[in-house]
Amino acid sequence: MILQIALDTPVRHVFDYLPPVDASGEAPKPGVRVRVPFGRRQLIGVLVGIAQGSRVPSAKLKAAVDIMDEEPVFDPVTFELLRWAADYYHHPLGEVIAAALPVALRAGQAANDVVETWTLSDAGRRELQSPTARRAPRQRALMLWLAERGRATADDVAAAFKLAHLKALAARGWAGAVRITPEPAGFELRPSEVTLTDQQGLVVDAIAASLGRFAAHLLYGVTGSGKTEVYLRVIAAAIAGGGQSLVLVPEIALTPQLVERFRRRFSAGVAVLHSALSGTARRDAWRAAHSGQARILIGTRSAVFTSLPRLALIVVDEEHDASYKQHEGFRYSARDLAVWRAQRAQVPIILGSATPSLETLENVAQARYSKLVLPQRPGAARAPRLALVDLRKHAGEQGLSQPAMHAIARHLTAGGQVIVFLNRRGYAPSLFCNACGWVAPCAHCDARMTLHRRAAQLRCHHCGAAGPVPSTCGSCGQPLNPVGQGTERVEETLARLFPDAPLARLDRDTAAGRGAIEAVLHRVHSGEARILIGTQMLTKGHDFPDVSLVVILDADQGLFASDFRATERLAQTITQVAGRAGRAARPGEVIIQTEFPEHPLLTRLITDGYEGFAASALEERRKAEWPPYSRLAMLRAEAKDSLGLNAFLSSAAALGASLADASIKILGPATALIARRADHFRAHLLIETAARSSLQRFLARWLPQVETLDGPPGLRWSIDVDPLEVD
Numbered sequence: 001m002i003l004q005i006a007l008d009t010p011v012r013h014v015f016d017y018l019p020p021v022d023a024s025g026e027a028p029k030p031g032v033r034v035r036v037p038f039g040r041r042q043l044i045g046v047l048v049g050i051a052q053g054s055r056v057p058s059a060k061l062k063a064a065v066d067i068m069d070e071e072p073v074f075d076p077v078t079f080e081l082l083r084w085a086a087d088y089y090h091h092p093l094g095e096v097i098a099a100a101l102p103v104a105l106r107a108g109q110a111a112n113d114v115v116e117t118w119t120l121s122d123a124g125r126r127e128l129q130s131p132t133a134r135r136a137p138r139q140r141a142l143m144l145w146l147a148e149r150g151r152a153t154a155d156d157v158a159a160a161f162k163l164a165h166l167k168a169l170a171a172r173g174w175a176g177a178v179r180i181t182p183e184p185a186g187f188e189l190r191p192s193e194v195t196l197t198d199q200q201g202l203v204v205d206a207i208a209a210s211l212g213r214f215a216a217h218l219l220y221g222v223t224g225s226g227k228t229e230v231y232l233r234v235i236a237a238a239i240a241g242g243g244q245s246l247v248l249v250p251e252i253a254l255t256p257q258l259v260e261r262f263r264r265r266f267s268a269g270v271a272v273l274h275s276a277l278s279g280t281a282r283r284d285a286w287r288a289a290h291s292g293q294a295r296i297l298i299g300t301r302s303a304v305f306t307s308l309p310r311l312a313l314i315v316v317d318e319e320h321d322a323s324y325k326q327h328e329g330f331r332y333s334a335r336d337l338a339v340w341r342a343q344r345a346q347v348p349i350i351l352g353s354a355t356p357s358l359e360t361l362e363n364v365a366q367a368r369y370s371k372l373v374l375p376q377r378p379g380a381a382r383a384p385r386l387a388l389v390d391l392r393k394h395a396g397e398q399g400l401s402q403p404a405m406h407a408i409a410r411h412l413t414a415g416g417q418v419i420v421f422l423n424r425r426g427y428a429p430s431l432f433c434n435a436c437g438w439v440a441p442c443a444h445c446d447a448r449m450t451l452h453r454r455a456a457q458l459r460c461h462h463c464g465a466a467g468p469v470p471s472t473c474g475s476c477g478q479p480l481n482p483v484g485q486g487t488e489r490v491e492e493t494l495a496r497l498f499p500d501a502p503l504a505r506l507d508r509d510t511a512a513g514r515g516a517i518e519a520v521l522h523r524v525h526s527g528e529a530r531i532l533i534g535t536q537m538l539t540k541g542h543d544f545p546d547v548s549l550v551v552i553l554d555a556d557q558g559l560f561a562s563d564f565r566a567t568e569r570l571a572q573t574i575t576q577v578a579g580r581a582g583r584a585a586r587p588g589e590v591i592i593q594t595e596f597p598e599h600p601l602l603t604r605l606i607t608d609g610y611e612g613f614a615a616s617a618l619e620e621r622r623k624a625e626w627p628p629y630s631r632l633a634m635l636r637a638e639a640k641d642s643l644g645l646n647a648f649l650s651s652a653a654a655l656g657a658s659l660a661d662a663s664i665k666i667l668g669p670a671t672a673l674i675a676r677r678a679d680h681f682r683a684h685l686l687i688e689t690a691a692r693s694s695l696q697r698f699l700a701r702w703l704p705q706v707e708t709l710d711g712p713p714g715l716r717w718s719i720d721v722d723p724l725e726v727d
């Protein structure tokens with residue numbers, strides 16, 4: 001019997017081992033963890049198969065050290081999901097499995113939660129009936145208490161008695177500890193404070209009717225239309241019969257209110273998994289999910305791999321969000337894998353968004369997904385009014401046009417809050433010499449340094465390099481000027497223009513450090529801050545009822561980008577940011593500043609909303625044969641030697657051409673948008689084809705051969721199936 005073990009190494013194949021010497025002879029179950037010798041170390045891997053023979057000569061086969069579990073550490077569908085994902089994304093299975101297990105489990109800690117509980121022994125019970133010992137009233141009280149409860153943890157005992165009394169009972173043989181798996185946490189469903197609208201009621205009924213089988217539902221509703229309320233209701237139905245629900249969210253740190261809301265509604269049944277948790281907290285949440293104790297698991301993208309043996313429903317909130325795609329290492333899409341998992345587990349999935357991805361909308365058009373719409377906000381709230389401001393006609397100050405300044409003044413006077421959005425942090429994106437045209441560059445990248453004035457630093461947003469701010473031009477010695485705006489500078493300008501309005505800023509610079517985001521959000525919620533300046537971080541799910549005006553400083557960043565998805569992202573950002581305005585009784589207003597007010601994307605967005613935009617964008621994609629009308633994969637590579645890098649990619653392309661059939665297009669080598677980053681040159685090949693299956697067949701033949709190609713020293717390359725970014 002040969003054990004095939006997936007180990008956390010970049011090697012694509014599994015490793016063969018003999019069973020441990022003292023093994024019972026009974027075959028272990030695939031999915032259990034196994035400790036094996038590996039070089040001079042020992043590693044913990046997962047058993048993925050059992051074979052009768054091995055290609056490794058038997059003299060060289062080593063025996064595993066021990067089998068660490070009796071039962072698999074994944075439910076069957078999750079285990080299948082991991083294997084499917086490794087195949088589909090062409091990533092080593094060992095690394096895929098490692099991504100799914102918390103560090104504590106990879107280090108060998110138990111997969112199940114066991115607690116030590118104390119009970120009375122038989123001798124203890126006899127003693128209680130006919131006491132032999134006298135004058136120990138507290139011990140006797142503890143014995144009565146234990147007899148009544150059956151069992152209790154040491155913590156429970158300590159809450160009412162001294163642990164010394166428990167030890168005394170144990171010393172006399174009257175009480176003892178046993179290790180048990182805890183009962184599922186008693187969870188209680190608290191009633192909602194709101195009555196569903198008719199629309200919400202229809203949507204909840206439609207989704208609930210699909211419980212018990214696979215169905216994908218796009219829940220299309222603007223922010224504040226009541227999507228979360230729908231999730232809560234359907235989840236209540238899904239777990240009523242003992243099932244579990246998985247809720248994926250883009251970033252938990254940005255939406256603390258969501259977790260709060262779930263906890264308020266479902267008390268103890270909620271577990272949370274995300275990257276900012278401590279190792280112990282992750283382990284505990286994972287165990288709670290795996291044991292069935294947690295009825296609801298809320299997590300960020302990697303939570304899609306969590307074992308949930310009684311999965312009954314999946315929710316993907318803000319399904320269009322780019323953070324569902326992992327951008328390095330194992331490059332998977334948690335949204336796409338969630339759909340696969342729902343299908344395999346035969347459960348419904350809800351994809352919620354105010355700005356669905358074009359892929360999802362195409363799936364609706366193909367009738368693969370159903371579309372459920374929440375067109376309005378409950379209560380008095382109305383959709384905001386959008387207006388374009390032509391930056392060429394309306395001069396202003398530091399990127400803020402006259403009409404925008406007037407609008408801000410007007411809304412502040414009327415008691416509203418204002419959001420100013422700019423997706424660029426720092427003070428200014430470049431430091432420029434008027435005399436000779438020199439711009440402070442990053443020494444390690446083909447990029448400019450961003451000025452961070454408060455920190456008195458130049459920083460590279462691509463490689464993280466940082467240095468002091470030069471006082472004069474590096475070329476001619478003249479003084480330097482900051483050019484363009486980042487959020488820090490906008491904050492300065494607004495402070496000058498509106499000295500009476502307290503400001504808050506939310507970007508990666510102000511959000512660093514524990515509790516920083518919460519602190520900023522609190523200042524806005526409490527109403528103390530009147531103007532909120534921020535980047536992309538503002539677009540995610542916050543509920544600011546008093547915001548009545550949103551100003552988008554620069555819509556043009558996404559209009560002419562080379563990436564075919566840039567316009568989709570821009571439309572989503574504008575719509576999402578605009579959605580922060582006028583959520584309660586105040587009518588909202590949105591000002592979009594642009595130098596291209598007649599750009600068809602912007603005008604379509606203004607006149608027909610996101611849905612109108614999406615229709616024209618899909619039409620463009622169809623003509624250009626971009627996804628969702630084609631399938632892509634990207635082979636990215638980087639090395640210090642640019643000639644060697646190109647030679648490697650050219651050989652890979654030639655190799656591909658020799659293997660590809662007519663349906664496969666190989667484009668490139670092309671240099672990346674930032675051609676050099678952190679001293680490495682970057683380039684890629686783009687593989688394009690009409691069908692998923694032909695792409696998969698091609699990659700399966702091509703990649704093993706690419707692995708054998710020579711490259712320059714330090715070459716790194718990776719494959720990205722269904723890439724989100726292609727420049």
Ligand code: ADP
Binds near residue numbers: 195227
């Ligand atoms: P979304 O998830 O689409 O942003 P939420 O479910 O968070 O929307 O709802 C937005 C706000 O409206 C919340 O404060 C919520 O409590 C409230 N709300 C949701 N549904 C109703 C309803 N049927 N009646 C009244 N208020 C509601």
Ligand code: ZN
Binds near residue numbers: 433434436
């Ligand atoms: Zn100069």
Ligand code: ZN
Binds near residue numbers: 677
């Ligand atoms: Zn750099």
